[in-house]
């Protein structure tokens with residue numbers, strides 16, 4: 001049997017190659033896309049992600065700036081930093097790494113980012129546009145999930161997509177994007193009754209919970225496509241929300257962790273930054 005493992009790293013490389021070409025074209029017109037990444041506090045995992053984002057930018061020719069701000073920063077100071085980046089001509093995309101320290105109002109910070117530079121797609125204007133079906137910056141992780149499903153050669157149209165998780169950054173938007181692909185969508189969450197039975201009905205299962213290996217083989221329909229968004233650190237190792245070793249023998253396609261959705265998130269961020277740059281000229 002050909003491998004049913006969706007290689008998110010490989011798909012990312014392919015997309016990044018074409019993004020590199022786009023950046024080169026812009027550079028011939030003396031235009032360079034720029035991304036600013038802001039991180040508050042010194043959580044090592046968050047710092048790793050932020051550096052990975054900056055490195056990915058450099059690799060394809062996007063200018064990047066990383067601001068590592070101290071944990072003790074006030075909300076006001078953070079908002080001023082965002083104002084500065086909003087008016088910085090070199091910067092087309094702004095990403096403020098979440099979560100923020102508990103004394104800072106996360107939504108207020110996101111809303112301060114100019115909607116035109118909101119390459120995460122978290123700003124209320126972009127979230128609202130997504131809800132009503134207008135052109136907007138798509139949130140990176142959900143967009144990456146849909147791209148990975150499409151690259152299997154399968155369509156979402158008419159399929160039953162079961163999403164586990166309803167956060168504003170993953171579950172809800174990936175459900176909406178699936179709906180726009182003409183899937184029939186069920187969203188499950190912590191109060192869902194009979195979770196296993198519902199997941200078992202999914203032609204496509206998208207797990208975005210944050211609980212290691214909670215989706216077990218008995219919960220998955222034979223031949224389902226399984227997309228694992230979860231990033232959990234267990235004994236120093238990364239594991240997804242899906243029990244990969246068991247489920248891979250039942251799924252028609254499955255994403256691994258690491259090497260699945262994670263790299264695609266960064267790739268979609270690069271893509272959004274290039275789009276933001278093109279819109280600004």
Ligand SMILES: NC(=O)C1=CN([C@@H]2O[C@H](COP(=O)(O)OP(=O)(O)OC[C@H]3O[C@@H](n4cnc5c(N)ncnc54)[C@H](OP(=O)(O)O)[C@@H]3O)[C@@H](O)[C@H]2O)C=CC1
Pocket residue numbers: 141164165166167168169170171188189190191192195208209210211229230231232261262265
């Ligand atoms: N690969 C990537 O690029 C990214 C990965 N992630 C990872 O994805 C996962 C989800 O992230 P995020 O959406 O921010 O997480 P949140 O914690 O914001 O949301 C988790 C969701 O899972 C639901 N949930 C919790 N427990 C259960 C349960 N026992 N049964 C069913 N549903 C449950 C919650 O329900 P309720 O709403 O009722 O509380 C909630 O809707 C995390 O592991 C995160 O690290 C996140 C972003 C990017």
Ligand SMILES: Nc1nc(=O)c2c([nH]1)NC[C@@H]1CN(c3ccc(C(=O)N[C@@H](CCC(=O)O)C(=O)O)cc3)C=[N+]21
Pocket residue numbers: 048049052095096097098099120140141231238257258259260261262263265266
């Ligand atoms: N404003 C904001 N935007 C985000 O997009 C955002 C955020 N905040 N906060 C945290 C989450 C998480 N997230 C990941 C991105 C890439 C990987 C990734 O590349 N993971 C690699 C492994 C990396 C490793 O080894 O640690 C993989 O899955 O193969 C993971 C997680 C983006 N997030």
Ligand SMILES: [Mg+2]
Pocket residue numbers: 167
């Ligand atoms: Mg969250």
